[in-house]
């Protein structure tokens with residue numbers, strides 16, 4: 422692809438769908454949702470696009486398939502799923518930091534990287550966008566995009582681990598059901614599992630900066646409390662100006678969102694119209710004290726680093 426690729430890195434339940442869609446209000450920016458999931462949730466499961474159509478019925482994704490592969494029917498989805506399963510894994514992705522000749526399974530890796538290059542070029546072309554925002558978050562996947570030559574710029578979105586874990590423990594129905602599974606639920610994690618993932622994904626997001634990718638960190642809480650300030654920082658990173666009407670809406674903390682063709686993400690990707698932006702601090706009231714103590718202990722180094730706890734007077 423010729424334009425810029427913004428990669429929202431970190432872990433789920435940190436407000437990445439909101440950030441993706443807010444960026445999508447800027448001219449020339451395509452908020453694509455979680456592109457990593459286009460194969461499984463799009464092509465295989467035919468879930469709903471953010472526009473409300475099934476993936477296979479959405480005209481935008483039809484254009485992407487056309488631009489990228491001359492039509493989705495030319496994609497051997499069984500082969501791509503197999504490649505994804507073997508290449509898009511944490512350890513394999515980390516081997517991409519080696520020089521190409523030293524990489525294990527080089528032919529497979531190269532084949533998958535070529536597919537990714539075509540996909541992202543197709544998204545940019547179909548949207549006629551000069552910036553594509555990918556909210557896939559998983560940092561090792563971003564290493565694949567880097568190895569594919571897509572030059573991702575990393576927007577690392579962090580959130581207080583206690584809010585993240587609280588959110589992962591709620592029961593949330595998926596509103597994008599595949600045929601016959603309309604009531605399936607979003608994934609849930611227990612406390613230790615969720616903390617391990619929080620630490621791993623955020624530490625790996627720091628690695629993206631270490632390997633030389635352009636990087637900026639944004640806290641969900643700051644974005645939600647002062648959307649105009651948070652978005653100005655994000656837009657500066659994109660070298661884009663925010664339109665004045667969007668700045669006004671951000672200052673009022675209520676933005677108008679239209680239809681976005683997001684491929685996966687939080688259920689808020691389907692919301693259209695005037696959307697209020699408010700920090701979600703329910704965990705402060707509703708997270709069980711024992712869980713709160715456990716999460717604080719298990720994620721303490723990052724909570725300090727991001728300024729969520731201080732040495733004197735925690736929080």
Ligand SMILES: [Zn+2]
Pocket residue numbers: 470471472473474479480481482681682683
């Ligand atoms: Zn759509």
